[in-house]
Amino acid sequence: MKKILLFPIIAFMLFFADFTANAQELQYTVINGEATITGFSGQPESIVIPQELEGAPVTEIRDNAFYKCSSLREIILPEGLKKMGHHCFYECTSLKKIVIPDSVSETGMGCFEGCSSLEEIILPEKLTILPESCFRDCSSLKNIMLPQSITDIQKFCFAGCSSLSDISFSGNLVSIGDLAFYGCNSASNLYIPDSVSYIGIHSLGYNEYGKISGFSIIGSNGSASEKYAEENGFHFSAIPETAEVFAPSESRYAPVKLPEIFLFAGMFFLIMAIISTFRIKRRR
Secondary structure (H helix, E strand, C coil), X not given: CHHHHHHHHHHHHHHHHHHHHHHHHEEEEEECCEEEEEEECCCCCEEECCCEECCEEEEEECCCCCCCCCCCCEXXXXXXXXXXXXXXXXXXXXXXXXXXXXXXXXXXCCCCCCCCCCCEEECCXXXXXXXXXXXXXXXXXXXXXXXXXXXXXXXXXXXXXXXXXXXXXXXXXXXXXXXXXXXXXXXCEEECCCCCCEECCCCCCEECCEECCCCEEEECCCCHHHHHHHHHCCEEEECCCCCCCCCHHHHCCCCCCCCHHHHHHHHHHHHHHHHHHHHHHHHC
């Protein structure tokens, strides 16, 4: 009986000790009823930022808060977080995944620059701008899906993401800044939505050696993507105006329509069932 009771007590103590360690590794301030994470101490590997500190909601991670925290492998950000300052996770070289809560509406420049082990990024729907150098030199990142809220990708945003091959652009994207995808050597065949009206200098298809071999662009005739391809000498493939296969982010949530034959068949069997039920009742 004593052994049975002892196990949950030990488990609770270990959990509490881990939570206390996390709290001790965080540095923060509370001003006007809101808590801001300002830094860390020690060499943390895993941190869970609570939703509240001293009864105040955590709403911001300050500029440079986790600057060069190379030991950090995992961090859980709280719902209610609104702002992430510039270079707040700069060169966190062991960080593998980041989920930015839906409450975040602003991230600073260079926010995850140099996070060379970062493999997965989940962005919130409130973001409209991906700032300068936000994911620069995230060399392990292989794919990125931009939420429909994104309208502006600023310069150097994904520069140096050499493994990035699968990019799903927002259907509301307007601007791709200078050198935004410079050095993305694995991105060889990109679809650019019609919403894009500006593509900056050497933004797509370039690295330190010049043009990326075999790079091509897919888009609509008369679009900014066609103009960019022509001006830079890249292969361009035009898609039919009715084609939907190149817009998965738009069509992904569309309701599934059943073929008409299935609707007619369903109506037929329903009518037959009603007639059969009526006949059985009459016989009785």
